[in-house]
Amino acid sequence: MKRRKFLKKSSIGTAGVFSTPLLASCQEKPKDSTLLNDKVKIIKPIVVCTWNFHKATAKAWKVLNMGGNALDAVEQGVMIEEADTNNQTVGVGGRPDRDGNVTLDACIMDKESNCGAVLCMQNIAHPISVARKVMEETPHVMLAGKGAEQFAYEQGFNKTNLLTEQSKKEWLEWKKTSKYETIINIENHDTIGMLAIDKNGDIAGGCTTSGMGYKYAGRVGDSPIIGAGLFVDNEIGGATATGVGEEVVRTVGSFLIVELMRQGKSPQEACEEGVKRIMQKNKGRKDFQIGFLAINKNGETGGYCVHPGFSYSQYTEEGQINHPAESFIKA
Numbered sequence: 001m002k003r004r005k006f007l008k009k010s011s012i013g014t015a016g017v018f019s020t021p022l023l024a025s026c027q028e029k030p031k032d033s034t035l036l037n038d039k040v041k042i043i044k045p046i047v048v049c050t051w052n053f054h055k056a057t058a059k060a061w062k063v064l065n066m067g068g069n070a071l072d073a074v075e076q077g078v079m080i081e082e083a084d085t086n087n088q089t090v091g092v093g094g095r096p097d098r099d100g101n102v103t104l105d106a107c108i109m110d111k112e113s114n115c116g117a118v119l120c121m122q123n124i125a126h127p128i129s130v131a132r133k134v135m136e137e138t139p140h141v142m143l144a145g146k147g148a149e150q151f152a153y154e155q156g157f158n159k160t161n162l163l164t165e166q167s168k169k170e171w172l173e174w175k176k177t178s179k180y181e182t183i184i185n186i187e188n189h190d191t192i193g194m195l196a197i198d199k200n201g202d203i204a205g206g207c208t209t210s211g212m213g214y215k216y217a218g219r220v221g222d223s224p225i226i227g228a229g230l231f232v233d234n235e236i237g238g239a240t241a242t243g244v245g246e247e248v249v250r251t252v253g254s255f256l257i258v259e260l261m262r263q264g265k266s267p268q269e270a271c272e273e274g275v276k277r278i279m280q281k282n283k284g285r286k287d288f289q290i291g292f293l294a295i296n297k298n299g300e301t302g303g304y305c306v307h308p309g310f311s312y313s314q315y316t317e318e319g320q321i322n323h324p325a326e327s328f329i330k331a
């Protein structure tokens with residue numbers, strides 16, 4: 001049953017440091033804005049994503065610049081990384097679990113708070129697009145494992161071998177010791193979480209990953225969990241996360257950051273508070289990385305992380321830029 005029909009039937013839903021500089025060409029903030037700072041100008045369209053995935057933001061920008069909507073922009077943007085076999089943390093070429101199977105997680109959220117996710121799905125190259133299909137074609141939010149894969153085939157997706165020779169070789173090497181440890185910044189490549197605002201001022205977000213390399217079979221992190229790895233509220237802004245998902249889930253990180261922005265914090269302040277909450281819960285533990293990225297309705301952005309090394313990529317009409325994020329623990 002299509003989502004719209006389902007909703008009708010069930011009668012639900014009837015009713016800082018790196019903040020973006022003001023851009024001369026941007027429009028004045030409308031009077032009915034929900035945000036507090038009257039001096040802030042709206043920056044749109046804009047797209048940001050975790051890490052230096054500049055090809056992904058360039059693709060999303062192309063969609064936005066041609067008048068496309070934020071949802072299409074984030075889907076097409078993150079698909080660039082899903083298809084890149086050299087990126088060993090997203091899509092095809094991702095590191096496998098400890099048994100040698102590549103399992104992918106992704107979620108997507110639109111301006112009306114519709115959302116879709118796939119968890120622990122094998123053999124499909126573009127989990128973000130399957131997540132979108134879950135959102136648009138089913139009455140559900142999440143599909144997992146074999147069910148998600150089966151649904152993808154029904155929607156016309158092809159079976160793809162996700163394990164590249166390189167990732168297989170490294171996994172076989174890892175198996176010699178089978179030591180599981182979190183690696184703080186894997187060559188500056190990690191999960192891609194993307195947030196976009198289109199020309200109408202509407203926000204959407206997407207997040208996609210192969211998760212932690214050599215994880216337990218069946219392990220799911222924060223990335224496909226709405227509120228943890230990604231959250232969007234079109235009245236306020238959006239947030240997304242990268243790093244050790246277990247820590248992000250414990251504080252429902254992305255939801256927390258959007259709620260902090262609702263209370264008046266800037267994206268930068270909200271990301272800093274998000275990381276601080278996690279550090280408080282961990283009482284001195286420091287052997288993990290988390291990076292948060294946020295955008296508010298005005299197009300202001302912020303990012304913050306536990307250890308130095310996290311950055312985020314941004315594309316506006318001013319061009320593309322990579323922002324290194326400040327960290328809780330200094331170098």
Ligand code: ASP
Binds near residue numbers: 243244245246
């Ligand atoms: N957050 C992802 C996860 O825990 C991994 C990552 O960002 O590296 O699955």
